Amino acid sequence: MTTMNKTDVEYTIPEVTPELERGPVWLRDQRRASREAFNVAEVPPRGLHLWRYTDPKTFLYDRDAVADTAYSENYDIVEKIELDNLKNGNIAALATDLGGRDIKLNGADELAKQGVVLSSLSSAVEHHHELVENYLYRLVNARTGKFEAMNGALWNDGIFVYVPDGVTVDKPIHLLRESGLARSSQFPRLLVVVGKNAELTLIDEYGGGSLDENEGISHANGAVEIFGLEDSRTRYVMLQRQASAMKLYLTHRAQIERGASMLTVPLAFGALLSKENFGVTLNGEGADSNMYGLLFGSGYQHFDNHTLHHHAADNTSSNIDFKVVLKDRSHSAYTGLIRIDNDARTCQAYQENRNLLLNEGVRADTIPELEILNEDVQCSHGATIGPMDPESVFYLEARGIERDEAIRMIVSGFVDHTLKTVPDDLRQRIGTFVAQRLERI
Amino acid sequence: MTQSKAHFEFKDIHVEVEGKEVVKGVSLTINHGEIHAIMGPNGSGKSSLSNALMGHPNYTITSGEARLDGKNLLEMSADERSRAGLFLAFQYPLAIPGVTVANFLRAALKSHRGKDADMSDFRKLLKAEMSDLSVDPSFATRYLNDGFSGGEKKRVEILQMSMLKPKMALLDETDSGLDIDALKTVADGINRYHNDQNAILLVTHYQRLLNYVKPDFVHVMMNGQFAKSGGPELALKLEESGYDWVEKEVLQKAEV
Known part of the structure; x- marks a missing residue:
């Protein structure tokens, strides 16, 4: 050539x-x-x-x-x-x-x-x-x-x-x-x-x-x-x-x-x-960090997210709640690292990543990572990946709510806790993004 | 359409769970205003029957008929059965995080009425029903069953029933997990709901709820079939003597 x-x-x-x-x-x-x-x-x-x-x-x-x-x-x-x-x-x-x-x-x-x-x-x-x-x-x-x-x-x-x-x-x-x-x-x-x-x-x-x-x-x-x-x-x-x-x-x-x-x-x-x-x-001692993440993928969207909580001081606390909703053919990869330094004592660190898959053909990866160089800590992490629970859908259906509406309510519920952290007027606009993605399910 | 006198009836119902038959041909006719109780030991198929009648996806009705006021329930999806007037109070109500009790009930009422309830009427109704069932008003804004105790869940099931006013209520082990005060509160709620236009089918292991909600008929279910039917006295006898004697009777009959 x-x-x-x-x-x-x-x-x-x-x-x-x-x-x-x-x-x-x-x-x-x-x-x-x-x-x-x-x-x-x-x-x-x-x-x-x-x-x-x-x-x-x-x-x-x-x-x-x-x-x-x-x-x-x-x-x-x-x-x-x-x-x-x-x-x-x-x-x-x-x-x-x-x-x-x-x-x-x-x-x-x-x-x-x-x-x-x-x-x-x-x-x-x-x-x-x-x-x-x-x-x-x-x-x-x-x-x-x-x-x-x-x-x-x-x-x-x-x-x-x-x-x-x-x-x-x-x-x-x-x-x-x-x-x-x-x-x-x-x-x-x-x-x-x-x-x-x-x-x-x-x-x-x-x-x-x-x-x-x-x-x-x-x-x-x-x-x-x-x-x-x-x-x-x-x-x-x-x-x-x-x-x-x-x-x-x-x-x-x-x-x-x-x-x-x-x-x-x-x-x-x-x-x-x-x-x-x-x-x-x-x-610094006593510092406190909370992260509430939410992503909602549709079409062929690809999301690759990392979070890091680095504890560099005593008595620091961190919490991550990262939620993922995927539909169509979208893909999400989430890597969450908690690092606790050798000289950072009595720290607390929590991390949770939940992935809700609305149809087959989507893909979610979740990789929790811990680098804990100090034994005097409280630390936990958890991850779930799965479709919507059919029993939850049935519960709402058994009260007369149509299937599509039941699914919409459960997804809205899944993200509700995260959106509560957002100022009111912005929350309404974000609510419409969620609603738009739930129109066809 | 010919309407029989029967309010709710099912005939020769067979139910499968994961390919295994757990209900093996049961039939029952319930008229307006009646209270029936199905009693039986654990694993006899009574919860499977009530879940299957409501349309639970894990319980397949393989043959039989079920009608509510002449309408064929088995052709309907679960939400259609609910809107037709059937209600199931769940034995183990699931938590639905992020969906508040109030929003859930509002959505359910909307689906039943075909339109949104007026907000202030809805609030008044909800407040009154909650007060009658000794449910703390703060529960309206809590996520449905999320972190509720066993007794709170059961009270909220009855709250849903009193809001939706179904024609036919199936109450699956509504008494389990309740202390005596909660049991009375729940029983009062059931009695307030009950009238000569609706009917109740109680599914229970123990007789104690039947001290407060008086059944007209009691049916004993064993191994997926009705082994015996009678009046309220049957429940008392079961309480005294357990289920063994019914089983013996069934076996004797089989031998004859």
Whole structure:
């Protein structure tokens, strides 16, 4: 063969890109280090841990082949709903992030009166450079992995949220991250710092992307870093409802200090293929982390999810409840790791993954993993994979409820506990995603 | 359609579970206003019979007939049987996590009436029925049977019956697992529901519920068949002497 097919060539980030030239020296250094790490790192072999279920080459693409892109018209519908929510006082602020290229803020001025910062990352690099320099790249960086390095080099703009010590943001801040249409690529990035004894609820919603595989796939590679300082209380809801020809890679890492609590709610309904990795490090005594995950697959969707609870301090507690509902020909793989350090004593860690299969032809994999280097712990994990219990369906039928409705009620019940952790107005919208998927069963 | 006087009747019912015949041809006619009791030792087929009549997927009726007010029940799915007026209070009610008692009852009533009940009427009705059955009002918002004690589950079964007001109620071991106070509460609920337009078939191992809910007829079931039928006095005799003497009688008959 004299000519190489372009798709066979592994993509490397060129020495000069607009992003690599952007920002102050420390940031350019971080970007260059990320570029170097990405170019040097091998593509993870398929047999390698965490890559058994998804081909890593999926996330290698020549992003230079992608020009500026258009956005689906639908995003304004959601934006409008959330602007109404802002007007009605259901949320504190709304940030709309168009592919990391254009970031619009609503309500940020009002938050600023409390000292709370909601801004683009590029603006924060200028106006809050000490905070950003201190925290950015600390949890997700060139050493995390090849694709995290790719984001670290190529993110264009992102979002920064900062809550000063002792401040409670009493309503959710909503982030709407919109991906471009066919053949677009984006590298969304989020940095959140919740100060000592401060409180924040953040909704991070990922929408948009290519609607039609024939027109081309669109890609996103996201990075989220969240810091919860001492005695802070953070709730982070990640809603993934990307379009049907979108491929998503996302790494979330949070670190919480002494006495802090963190609630993480990953909800996934969208994308053709998604690999999402959520991790919380309990870094101070008494820190407490809860994760309530839910994904609902249909069609040919492929979900590959990881969770990590890393106990790095004494008396820390964590709990994971990750629920999966699959129909049609969808596939979910879930890997949940609990790591307890040698010097982290009297910790409690629980993990449960339940998979409800609505028809034959779906596939669910579940891999619980424990790395416990300390004997003074309470730890348990459990997983179930199975179809709906026919006896439960019969119970509802025996009360006159038709079979399809009985199944809908049982699935809604299965997800109810998870959705209870989500703010009211968002829960209604999520309820409609569940209902839509239950229309044909 | 010719309507017989009989309210609920089944004829020569055979039931199989996992390929094994557990009910071997039983027949019964129940008229409006009557209370019948089926008694029998464990494994005699009485729970299989009531589950099969309701349409449980694990219990296959291989032959026989069952009619409610002349309508052929065996042609109907379980939800259709319920809407036709048949009710089964389960021996072991399952927990349905995430579905509250109130939402469950509202969905059940909607399916029976063909439309949503008015919310405030529904709340009033539910509150009154719960109070009559000494069910704590907080149960309305709890997940159905999730973490309920045995007695609470049985009371909630009777609550469902009093809300749905079926024409024909099959009560499968509703007395098991109840202490004496709960037994009286449940029995009061059954008696309040009962009138001359409906009928009850109690399935029970012990006689004690029959002290509070008086049957007109008692049938003894053994080895998948009715071995003996009689009046309420039969239940008392079974309580005193157990089931052995019935079995002997059956064997003697067989020898003759």
